[in-house]
Amino acid sequence: MAALDRRDRRHTLSDATLAYILLFSIGSAIGVGMFVVIALSTRRKRRSFGSGGPEPDTEALAHFEKSWLVIAAGALAAVILFTIFVAPYGEAAGPDPQIVNVSGQQFAFVLQPATVKVGQPVEFRLSSSDVTHGFAVFDPDGDFQFQAQIVPEHTQLAVWTPKKTGTHEIVCFEFCGVNHHNMLGQFEVTP
Ligand code: CUA
DSSP states (O other): HHHHHHHOOOOOOHHHHHHHHHHHHHHHHHHHHHHHHHHHHHHHHHHHHSSSSOOHHHHHHHHHHHOOOOOOOOOHHHHHHHHHGGSSSSOOOOOEEEEEEEEEEEEEEEEEEEETTTTSSSSEEEEEESSSSSEEEOTTTTTTEEEEOOOHHHHEEEEEEEOOOOEEEEEEOSSSTTTTOOOEEEEEEEE
């Protein structure tokens, strides 16, 4: 698979990719930490509910629960705040967009046209004739560019400006059936 080989061969990582790896690592560490805390707390509670133990302090538990709710809501709000501006949805392509019609179906992408110019906004008009697909774009160095859902019965717009010339790979990012892993495509960015 050319797309995957190319990504394996890359030797430099962009700042965005490094930032993503860092955020993903921190997020994973927090997730694992929360799992451990919750697992340990249930063990302690179970013991105290056992025969002859002291009555649980429900007021303290309710307070504890509320604190966690506030932390979880705050974390969610922070994630939305920091990611909503880089979401590929709802952006305008400007007065003179390059329009590419993308049709996704099990298990291929059809692009018309399949060539765009570098440095000018591209408006992808994404539609699906069967199930939901993911439209993920990688530049010639294998760096992830953006991802948008392709859903049936709706034309989804995604605007993106190519920064590099060359062959860009498309990978389906939504499990869509037995051949999902072979749902690949590409387009050219010319000077
Ligand atoms: Cu289409 Cu996975």
